[in-house]
Amino acid sequence: MVGRAETARLIAVTSAASPPPVRRPALFLDRDGVLNEDRGYVHRWADFSWIPGAKAAIVAFNRAGWLVFVVTNQSGVGRGYYSEADVLRLHEMMADALLEAGGRVDAFYYCPHHPDAAEPRYRHPDPPDRKPNPGMLLRAMAEWPVDVARSLMVGDKDGDLEAGRRAGVRSLRFEGGNLLEFLGPELPKLTSGDD
Numbered sequence: 065m066v067g068r069a070e071t072a073r074l075i076a077v078t079s080a081a082s083p084p085p086v087r088r089p090a091l092f093l094d095r096d097g098v099l100n101e102d103r104g105y106v107h108r109w110a111d112f113s114w115i116p117g118a119k120a121a122i123v124a125f126n127r128a129g130w131l132v133f134v135v136t137n138q139s140g141v142g143r144g145y146y147s148e149a150d151v152l153r154l155h156e157m158m159a160d161a162l163l164e165a166g167g168r169v170d171a172f173y174y175c176p177h178h179p180d181a182a183e184p185r186y187r188h189p190d191p192p193d194r195k196p197n198p199g200m201l202l203r204a205m206a207e208w209p210v211d212v213a214r215s216l217m218v219g220d221k222d223g224d225l226e227a228g229r230r231a232g233v234r235s236l237r238f239e240g241g242n243l244l245e246f247l248g249p250e251l252p253k254l255t256s257g258d259d
């Protein structure tokens with residue numbers, strides 16, 4: 065039988081033996097308009113086209129040791145245009161395509177809520193996860209060992225940049241073109257800061 069003092073000692077030894085996880089910078093990516101062409105409420109794989117360099121950019125940040133997250137407003141769910149199952153299925157297809165390219169998104173966060181949602185369960189006057197609110201980024205930071213000071217948010221809309229700013233993350237606007245070329249200049253910084 066293990067007494068209370070012994071239990072306390074065991075806990076102390078256990079915590080001493082497991083140091084806190086090493087914090088890593090995170091790349092927060094808006095989805096529509098950054099990873100795929102924004103055709104409006106994209107929810108079918110048949111309508112999904114990768115932005116040039118998007119998969120390669122994710123692979124490059126994976127290799128550099130960054131966490132990679134997708135943070136996407138999906139009010140189409142709340143508006144009744146498609147379901148959460150559709151969103152999850154699309155994200156699975158993205159993950160499969162990335163895997164083939166040697167890449168990985170560590171977690172997909174999406175916000176189905178909207179002030180005008182048809183279904184009450186998706187209706188909220190100011191959904192905390194809906195960008196420009198920073199809820200999805202804050203959740204990722206709570207769930208993963210994120211080095212916030214070295215992290216980066218990339219979006220194509222004002223709301224993306226504001227969400228990043230409010231989460232304390234440096235934010236860049238992607239206005240189209242090749243995502244790897246756009247983000248390439250960020251990679252050496254991180255490699256040199258990673259020692």
Ligand SMILES: [Mg+2]
Nearest residue numbers: 094096097220
């Ligand atoms: Mg967008």
